[in-house]
Structures are given as structure tokens and as C-alpha cells.
Amino acid sequence: MSEEKYYLCSMNSPMFDTLKQLPLFQGMDTKDFNSLLQKIRLDFVNYPAGEVIIKADSVCSHFVFLIKGSVESSREGSSGRFIFHEKIESPHLIEPYSMFGATGSYNREYRALEECSLLNVDKQYLYSELGKYNICRMNLLNILSSRTQQSDRHIWSIDEITLRDRIIRLIQGFSDIQYGMKRLIITMENLAVLMDTTRLNVSRELNLMEKEGLIVLRRKEIIINALEKFQG
Amino acid sequence: MSEEKYYLCSMNSPMFDTLKQLPLFQGMDTKDFNSLLQKIRLDFVNYPAGEVIIKADSVCSHFVFLIKGSVESSREGSSGRFIFHEKIESPHLIEPYSMFGATGSYNREYRALEECSLLNVDKQYLYSELGKYNICRMNLLNILSSRTQQSDRHIWSIDEITLRDRIIRLIQGFSDIQYGMKRLIITMENLAVLMDTTRLNVSRELNLMEKEGLIVLRRKEIIINALEKFQG
Known part of the structure; x- marks a missing residue:
């Protein structure tokens, strides 16, 4: 320094x-x-x-x-189940x-x-x-x-009920900035726990999202290159 | 006036x-x-x-x-599935x-x-x-x-995974003031949709919470007399 x-x-x-x-x-x-x-x-x-x-x-x-x-900001969930990273320009x-x-x-x-x-x-x-x-x-x-x-809009958007909507809502909620690159370090099992569903459901949805170019999957990591793609 | x-x-x-x-x-x-x-x-x-x-x-x-x-404040969920009321002194x-x-x-x-x-x-x-x-x-x-x-604490408290924790988290999230009386106007079916679980699970948990004196159940209505009872 x-x-x-x-x-x-x-x-x-x-x-x-x-x-x-x-x-x-x-x-x-x-x-x-x-x-x-x-x-x-x-x-x-x-x-x-x-x-x-x-x-x-x-x-x-x-x-x-x-x-x-x-810079990249990072924050860990209180249970230690995940870490969220966000790129800031x-x-x-x-x-x-x-x-x-x-x-x-x-x-x-x-x-x-x-x-x-x-x-x-x-x-x-x-x-x-x-x-x-x-x-x-x-x-x-x-x-x-x-x-x-x-934050208020996030909390009141509870009505989005498909699994994909709930995964997107989770990531938007963690994000300080509603565009740009985000990384969520989490296992499929732990994401399934947070979403209160099965590992298989989560895995299927994430693979679909990857095919559509919304996310990139790595080992224990979900990469969102542009959060703004999720909007609307 | x-x-x-x-x-x-x-x-x-x-x-x-x-x-x-x-x-x-x-x-x-x-x-x-x-x-x-x-x-x-x-x-x-x-x-x-x-x-x-x-x-x-x-x-x-x-x-x-x-x-x-x-006064009592009220706000409707965007889907029309619920209305939340809060008493303000x-x-x-x-x-x-x-x-x-x-x-x-x-x-x-x-x-x-x-x-x-x-x-x-x-x-x-x-x-x-x-x-x-x-x-x-x-x-x-x-x-x-x-x-x-x-709001930030609310968003990052996603790790509370029991159904009761998730119901409490929902109500705390809607509340401007973290104590006092709240009323959530919602059917058991719609609460089950928001919680992504079955009507039976929701009904069972709410009845347990009523027995413990945490809430009062009315037709299509959950009354919380003191939100601070949920804390800790």
C-alpha cells in the first residue's frame, strides 16, 4: 500500500x-x-x-x-453455508x-x-x-x-414463486448493486436447503439457466456475469 | 378532519x-x-x-x-394474496x-x-x-x-430454515417496527404458496404457535399481539 x-x-x-x-x-x-x-x-x-x-x-x-x-466485496452467510461476492467498479x-x-x-x-x-x-x-x-x-x-x-422492494417481492424466480430473488437481495458480476459460492445441497427444495430440482434449474446464458456453473460456484439480465 | x-x-x-x-x-x-x-x-x-x-x-x-x-398502516402484496397491517403508536x-x-x-x-x-x-x-x-x-x-x-439483517437471515422461522421471518420483514401488534390477512393456502410448502404443514405450525400464545388465529387472519415475543 x-x-x-x-x-x-x-x-x-x-x-x-x-x-x-x-x-x-x-x-x-x-x-x-x-x-x-x-x-x-x-x-x-x-x-x-x-x-x-x-x-x-x-x-x-x-x-x-x-x-x-x-474491487470485489464479499460476505459470508451466518451459517457458513455460502459466500457472496460482488464486483464493484x-x-x-x-x-x-x-x-x-x-x-x-x-x-x-x-x-x-x-x-x-x-x-x-x-x-x-x-x-x-x-x-x-x-x-x-x-x-x-x-x-x-x-x-x-x-431492500423494501426485495422484501415485498415474496410472491415470485417459481424456483428460478426464488434463486434470482436471493441473488438480487444479496447484491448492493443491481447490475454487473456476482459470484455465489455454495454447494447444490446448501442452495437446495436455502430454497427448501431438493438438490435435484436446484441442479435441474441451474443447468437450464446455464444453457440460456444467464449463469456459468463452476464447482461449488454460481457466476452471474450480468445481474441486469435477470431484470423484467 | x-x-x-x-x-x-x-x-x-x-x-x-x-x-x-x-x-x-x-x-x-x-x-x-x-x-x-x-x-x-x-x-x-x-x-x-x-x-x-x-x-x-x-x-x-x-x-x-x-x-x-x-394508527394502523396497511400494505397489500403485489399478487393480492395477502394484506399486512401494523399498529403504530x-x-x-x-x-x-x-x-x-x-x-x-x-x-x-x-x-x-x-x-x-x-x-x-x-x-x-x-x-x-x-x-x-x-x-x-x-x-x-x-x-x-x-x-x-x-432490512439488510432481514435479507441475510435466509439461513433460518424451519417453517416456523420462515413464517416469523416473513412477518418481521413486512414490519416497519420490530415490536407491537401486527395482523396478516391471508388464507392458509396462500401462506403455503409463499412458504413453498403444503397447506397442512402451515396449518399444523400455526396451530402450534397459537397454543404457545405467540399468535391468535382468525378466519383468513393471523394476529401477532407482540412481535417482540418472536425475538431471540
């Missing part, structure tokens, strides 16, 4: 444009954004491929922005919904898939500065509310 | 103490709170028992605080998670269970005023984040 600290981010740097693309800063006036960046301490950190960026259950003390490269703010509320710690582990750049900004400090910009405060509320609305 | 409009709320009124109990205002300095109340227009509205306070899918244009009495801010984000409309219908008093405050206006108080902004972020974390 190599660390560089800047107190100033030039308006002409490509970093400036990348940061401005983040939902948290969207709609912000360029002058205001420049003035915000000059006031907060920006810690840029680079990670080589394979390195763990954030450990599960570690405290959210900073806003962590992925600004270059891609830059630019991305990592787990905004874990930064406030009772928890205050990360749900998932994050590992660099290639060389990555991250920007860490002290949580309390950025939060205070953001408070001065009406649009940023609204962006943050919108990010958190949209996430809740996504 | 009777409507009274005040521009000022006295520090000595019981209303002042009730409002101060709301999570949105918790931790606020009495002087600040008084100054906030004097700046915002407070519309108090009374509803008799049985009257609909908010219709599902109506636009969230106001912060709606239930300050006296109790004052003081309570109604559906904070629907006020921002892409939706901007209420998920549920709210009906007065007894004579109720509500306080409506214009969303944009209160939001701007709240922005001036660091603790209120943080309270709102905490409310939204806690709700997301609650």
Missing part, C-alpha cells in the same frame, strides 16, 4: 472529474465543489491487486471512495448505509481486483463540511433512502 | 415535550428546539377513529408526525424512508385506530431548517441508516 496526502486537489486534474461523478457530489456547482475539496483533507491510498482494502466488521471512520480500478462510495445508524461498521470485506486508488476522508469532518452544501446533504439522504427502497 | 394552524408552539405546552421525544429531535438543546419550532409552520390536524390519514402511493410532500393516538414520524430517494411516495395506507392528532410540516421547508442543526441532520441519517441495516 502506498500513501499520498494532498490538502488540495486541482480543478484541472482527472481526479477532480472522477470525484464529481460520484452520486454524493452530483449536481454540485464546480466552484462549490472546488472550495469543498480545498477544505477537506484528502488521503489517497493505492492498493495492488489482491490486497484487502477493508475488513468486514471494521469501524467506518472514513468516507472511502473507490476512484480508480475495481470505480467511482464508488463504499457502503454509505453502514456509516451511520447503530452499526457503524462494514458488512463486507473489500479486496482489490486490480491496482486500485482510494480516497479516504474523515467521516465527521466531511459530514460537517457537506452540511454546508444543501445539494450534498440531499444527495446523501437520497442515497440512503434509495437503498432502503431497494 | 379538523384543522388548526399555529405558527408558534409554547415551551410549556405538552405538545412541546411530545415532539421533543421524536427520534428526529432527540438530543436537541431546548433553546434550539424552541427556536426551530418558532421558525417552521406547524399544521395540526385531528382525525376521528376509522378515517384514512394517508393513502398508499400519495406524494410525501410533508413530514407527518403522529403526536396523539394510534404516537409519537412517530411516518415513513421517513419514503420522503427522499427515487420514490417520494408512501408505501402504505394509514388509518386512525382512535382519535388522532397529526402534525404536518412542509418537507422542503423543514429539511432546510433542520440543516442548520447538526444533531437533527445526524438523527435523520441515523434513522435512514438504521432502517437499511434492519
Whole structure:
């Protein structure tokens, strides 16, 4: 891990444009954004491929922005029956919904898939500065509310009753981002337990889904190359 | 419905103490709170028992605080197979998670269970005023984040595999508030469909739960008097 600290981010740097693309800063006036960046301490950190960026259950003390490269998040089911992996591309703010509320710690582990750049900004400090910009405060509320609305739609979509619908619903529910690559590490037996059906039924449905190009099956692993293919 | 409009709320009124109990205002300095109340227009509205306070899918244009009495929220499953009801006691801010984000409309219908008093405050206006108080902004972020974390725990609790665990998980998932009275209007056949099991299995489990005092069964209705009994 190599660390560089800047107190100033030039308006002409490509970093400036990348940061401005983040939902948290969207709609912000360029002058205001420049003035915000000059006031907060920006810690840029680079990670080589394979390195763990954030450990599960570690405290959210900073806003962590992925600004270059891609990472994979992972989370294990409480029974140890499965592990879910999700690919995340830059630019991305990592787990905004874990930064406030009772928890205050990360749900998932994050590992660099290639060389990555991250920007860490002290949580309390950025939060205070953001408070001065009406649009940023609204962006943050919108990010958190949209996430809740996504979970809510998931919980109320219980009516999808075919086995395929239930497998898709499971994977969508685990996904922070409703598109892109996901991997579910699970045996057919354990997936059958989660779906409350037989191993044979699960195996038959997964093989059909593979033939249709929706998933790729590996030993104890289901790969979804594009979750958006499941929509509609 | 009777409507009274005040521009000022006295520090000595019981209303002042009730409002101060709301999570949105918790931790606020009495002087600040008084100054906030004097700046915002407070519309108090009374509803008799049985009257609909908010219709599902109506636009969230106001912060709606239930300050006296109790209401019942209700929501129908998309297939029309079930309706879920939840009792809400004052003081309570109604559906904070629907006020921002892409939706901007209420998920549920709210009906007065007894004579109720509500306080409506214009969303944009209160939001701007709240922005001036660091603790209120943080309270709102905490409310939204806690709700997301609650949904997240629900989604990842898929490992509970007994039929009883799955019925309890379903009801907890539908509940905005993780305690108090809930009613699920559903036939045994339809609950069996949702649980992907037989009507006989569902009927047997529900009757056991009734014997243990966890639920009360009525025709096409499951009544949970205290959701907190399910915990742990």
C-alpha cells in the first residue's frame, strides 16, 4: 500500500472529474465543489491487486471512495453455508448505509481486483463540511433512502414463486448493486436447503439457466456475469 | 378532519415535550428546539377513529408526525394474496424512508385506530431548517441508516430454515417496527404458496404457535399481539 496526502486537489486534474461523478457530489456547482475539496483533507491510498482494502466488521471512520480500478466485496452467510461476492467498479462510495445508524461498521470485506486508488476522508469532518452544501446533504439522504427502497422492494417481492424466480430473488437481495458480476459460492445441497427444495430440482434449474446464458456453473460456484439480465 | 394552524408552539405546552421525544429531535438543546419550532409552520390536524390519514402511493410532500393516538398502516402484496397491517403508536414520524430517494411516495395506507392528532410540516421547508442543526441532520441519517441495516439483517437471515422461522421471518420483514401488534390477512393456502410448502404443514405450525400464545388465529387472519415475543 502506498500513501499520498494532498490538502488540495486541482480543478484541472482527472481526479477532480472522477470525484464529481460520484452520486454524493452530483449536481454540485464546480466552484462549490472546488472550495469543498480545498477544505477537506484528502488521503489517497493505492492498493495492488489482491490486497484487502477493508475488513468486514471494521469501524467506518472514513468516507472511502473507490476512484480508480475495481474491487470485489464479499460476505459470508451466518451459517457458513455460502459466500457472496460482488464486483464493484470505480467511482464508488463504499457502503454509505453502514456509516451511520447503530452499526457503524462494514458488512463486507473489500479486496482489490486490480491496482486500485482510494480516497479516504474523515467521516465527521466531511459530514460537517457537506452540511454546508444543501445539494450534498440531499444527495446523501437520497442515497440512503434509495437503498432502503431497494431492500423494501426485495422484501415485498415474496410472491415470485417459481424456483428460478426464488434463486434470482436471493441473488438480487444479496447484491448492493443491481447490475454487473456476482459470484455465489455454495454447494447444490446448501442452495437446495436455502430454497427448501431438493438438490435435484436446484441442479435441474441451474443447468437450464446455464444453457440460456444467464449463469456459468463452476464447482461449488454460481457466476452471474450480468445481474441486469435477470431484470423484467 | 379538523384543522388548526399555529405558527408558534409554547415551551410549556405538552405538545412541546411530545415532539421533543421524536427520534428526529432527540438530543436537541431546548433553546434550539424552541427556536426551530418558532421558525417552521406547524399544521395540526385531528382525525376521528376509522378515517384514512394517508393513502398508499400519495406524494410525501410533508413530514407527518403522529403526536396523539394510534394508527394502523396497511400494505397489500403485489399478487393480492395477502394484506399486512401494523399498529403504530404516537409519537412517530411516518415513513421517513419514503420522503427522499427515487420514490417520494408512501408505501402504505394509514388509518386512525382512535382519535388522532397529526402534525404536518412542509418537507422542503423543514429539511432546510433542520440543516442548520447538526444533531437533527445526524438523527435523520441515523434513522435512514438504521432502517437499511434492519432490512439488510432481514435479507441475510435466509439461513433460518424451519417453517416456523420462515413464517416469523416473513412477518418481521413486512414490519416497519420490530415490536407491537401486527395482523396478516391471508388464507392458509396462500401462506403455503409463499412458504413453498403444503397447506397442512402451515396449518399444523400455526396451530402450534397459537397454543404457545405467540399468535391468535382468525378466519383468513393471523394476529401477532407482540412481535417482540418472536425475538431471540
